[in-house]
Amino acid sequence: MQNAKNNEALKQTEIANIQGLISGLQTEVEVTQAASIAAGDAYYNAQQQFLMQEYRATELQTQADAEAANASDAETKVGQVASQLYRSGGDDTALKLLFSDDSADADQLLNQLGQMDKLMERNQTVYDDAVLATNSAQSLSDQAQVARDERDRLKKIAEDAWLTAQAAAQAAADALAAQQTNLMTLEAQLLALQDETTNVTTQYEAGVEAERQRLAAEEAARIAAAEEARRRAEEEAAKNPPVTTPQPPSAGGGGGSSGGTGGWVRPSYGERTSGYGPRYSQCGPNYCMSSFHQGVDLASGCGSGIYAAQSGTVTYSGYNGGYGNYVRIDHGGGISTGYAHIQSGGLLVSYGQWVNAGDLIALEGNTGNSFGCHVHFEVYNWGSTINPIDFMAGRGIWV
Numbered sequence: 001m002q003n004a005k006n007n008e009a010l011k012q013t014e015i016a017n018i019q020g021l022i023s024g025l026q027t028e029v030e031v032t033q034a035a036s037i038a039a040g041d042a043y044y045n046a047q048q049q050f051l052m053q054e055y056r057a058t059e060l061q062t063q064a065d066a067e068a069a070n071a072s073d074a075e076t077k078v079g080q081v082a083s084q085l086y087r088s089g090g091d092d093t094a095l096k097l098l099f100s101d102d103s104a105d106a107d108q109l110l111n112q113l114g115q116m117d118k119l120m121e122r123n124q125t126v127y128d129d130a131v132l133a134t135n136s137a138q139s140l141s142d143q144a145q146v147a148r149d150e151r152d153r154l155k156k157i158a159e160d161a162w163l164t165a166q167a168a169a170q171a172a173a174d175a176l177a178a179q180q181t182n183l184m185t186l187e188a189q190l191l192a193l194q195d196e197t198t199n200v201t202t203q204y205e206a207g208v209e210a211e212r213q214r215l216a217a218e219e220a221a222r223i224a225a226a227e228e229a230r231r232r233a234e235e236e237a238a239k240n241p242p243v244t245t246p247q248p249p250s251a252g253g254g255g256g257s258s259g260g261t262g263g264w265v266r267p268s269y270g271e272r273t274s275g276y277g278p279r280y281s282q283c284g285p286n287y288c289m290s291s292f293h294q295g296v297d298l299a300s301g302c303g304s305g306i307y308a309a310q311s312g313t314v315t316y317s318g319y320n321g322g323y324g325n326y327v328r329i330d331h332g333g334g335i336s337t338g339y340a341h342i343q344s345g346g347l348l349v350s351y352g353q354w355v356n357a358g359d360l361i362a363l364e365g366n367t368g369n370s371f372g373c374h375v376h377f378e379v380y381n382w383g384s385t386i387n388p389i390d391f392m393a394g395r396g397i398w399v
Contacts, residue, residue: 028175028179032176035172036169040320042321044321045321046157049154051292055292057148061140068133170318184215226360264309269305270364272296272399276385277293279291295340295378301364303346305364306362309329309357312355313354314327315351323341324341325367326342335379337380339375339378342363342367343365348360348362
């Protein structure tokens with residue numbers, strides 16, 4: 001570098017090379033982040049389409065089962081009415097009326113015939129209902145099968161989009177890490193080349209050290225903010241403990257919420273603001289919430305801690321469309337959990353990382369399709385969402 005400084009032409013060439021490298025690092029960050037956002041949007045949309053189709057298939061099958069039960073009941077009633085007609089005498093009553101000489105007997109027989117006519121009309125109505133219910137059940141069952149086939153198709157699309165988004169998020173994280181690692185050295189070298197003084201080496205080393213200290217201070221501030229969020233969450237939990245039966249301490253290191261059986265813990269100290277299942281769709285400036293809520297919302301306050309509900313491997317950490325910044329953890333056995341709307345800069349774990357139950361993994365935010373700071377918490381069973389309230393309750397945790 002000293003030779004480059006002494007030779008003006010060589011110096012300008014070296015400056016241009018370093019500036020190109022710095023620009024290249026920034027471009028790589030921007031490109032990978034844009035790709036991550038696009039892939040995150042595509043995954044979110046594909047996942048929502050799959051989940052809504054799954055809900056539709058389940059609803060159609062439920063309706064088909066109900067109609068099949070109605071058909072079975074109607075068929076039972078047809079048999080009952082037929083039996084009643086048989087006991088009433090059927091055609092024998094009409095013959096008795098034809099050959100009867102007693103007016104009183106004739107009146108009684110006419111009354112019996114009238115009752116049988118009503119029974120026959122009722123039996124026809126019940127039979128028609130049975131046929132209608134059977135046809136409806138078959139039609140709904142056929143629709144449910146079509147819906148399941150479409151669900152399976154959409155699931156494959158969502159799984160492929162998941163892998164693409166996962167890779168894109170990791171590429172963006174790698175590019176940012178590379179920029180942070182190399183930018184310090186490149187900027188210090190550039191400063192040294194552009195400096196007209198002779199004390200190049202000293203100033204270069206001082207610049208490197210200054211940049212190192214700046215990055216270290218930023219990391220220390222981030223860690224301090226996370227610890228402060230943990231402390232605030234613990235204080236809040238001490239003031240307002242959740243209403244649940246006493247549980248053993250949480251497994252794993254970290255400030256996770258109240259412990260539960262099997263090592264499960266509450267992912268947030270926050271209050272529940274929205275449950276799982278059908279709901280009215282609320283619209284914001286650029287989006288509308290889905291009519292079926294795939295998780296439970298817990299609000300503790302912007303920047304509050306979000307904790308791993310169980311030990312596992314982080315399979316996603318990055319942008320995820322309407323979920324904003326998002327973390328997914330695989331706990332094995334087909335069970336995984338998701339944490340959405342994490343604040344910008346609040347992702348505290350990375351892809352492939354192992355976390356323990358109760359570890360601080362993120363900070364509560366308002367990114368994505370959100371109407372205020374909260375964590376949207378999901379539980380997946382082999383890729384399909386299930387009610388996290390019931391799931392956690394079965395493990396001794398109230399959410």
